[in-house]
Amino acid sequence: MTTPDPEPGRGLWVTFEGGDGVGKTTQAALLEEWLRGQGRTVVRTREPGGTEVGVLVRDIVLHHRGDIAPRAEALLYAADRAHHVATVVRPALARGDVVIQDRYLDSSVAYQGAGRVLDATEIRDLSLWATEGALPDLTVLLDLDPSSARARLDADEKPFDRLEAEKSEFHARVRAAFLALAAAEPARFVVLDASRPPGELAADIRSRVAPTP
Template sequence: MGLTQKQGLLITFEGIDGSGKSTQLALCAQALQASGQSVVITRNPGGTPFGMELREILLHSKQTVFPMSELLLFIADRAQHMDEVVFPALAQGKMVLCDRHMDSTLAYQGYGRGLSIETIQELNQIAIQGKKPDLTLLFDADPHVLAQRVTQRGQADRLEGEKAEFHRKVREGFLALAQQEPERIHIFNALDSQQALHQQVMQVLAAQRQPLKTL
């Protein structure tokens, strides 16, 4: 990829609810920081103060949120996030680890809600200004199994509480996206142990960072 040490990387962690992506992001960040890498931990939605307000609406609003309105709020969050967090961090050579990004919008609002994939791709491009993730780590498993994890965590948010069929479609969307971009999107078995998954993640990152300092 020809990166120099002055250029950062945008790495996104994806998967349906309960996949353990947030846990793996935290473990990855700890390992990278221990190796001396400058890391920014962030998320979509909610990676900025403005994004936090949008996240509250998107995940906890008691009002009816129609699919297109939901999509546009996610896109607004992403546009703010790229300008406020991602681009400045990458310019400083930092590694940005983001919990959900553009693929979630395609999977949830496109495959899950049934909105136009082409429209979402166009809106995503506006929001990311041409900067796609350098690497995407997708944690995959049967939605029925992962739903049990979500239940154990406590009260589900607005999207977590959707019906099983919705989450099945979202999973299918993620897998379709991975098939379209196998070089960028790496699939992991979310049912593997946390430590096994962490080792797999770090191996993929080590290969991605060959032009940079070794881990």
């Protein structure tokens, strides 16, 4: 099954979701390399951190040493998302580019909704309001049990950010929320077992993305 451009002349928007350590960055890079080889113009971005404003927000929500109230955290992500979609994503799609993005509103629903135990519907509605209803054409959910994901993070020997450092119960709730989101929107999501070899995953992702001239 392929995912064609939604409208003639409009670009394609692919987001990668999943818990920390599942391999989103690796797969986004492999997809970018393949698409560029197909002659497509690719904009690679992430949330938070895809704009100058986003870099500031990222530092606050992921590296601030003190506590951040859960609702304040959710609002910071939504503010970054509003700016990011308006200044990066929509202009790229209008040019006919492919946008490959690490995390979008599904991460907020999973992390702030399930992880922080806020109302998931309110979190989703907040992001949809902030972005004027923008949704990706395809969302790749890389699914991996939290213990395996944590082992990958430990192997990297990098300091954990605020979310990575949360307890296993938090990450279990996040994983369950991601799977529930995918089940509710099967036309947008593809769920892949992230324990499989990277090359196999990349091939599956390519099979869902239709290159256009």
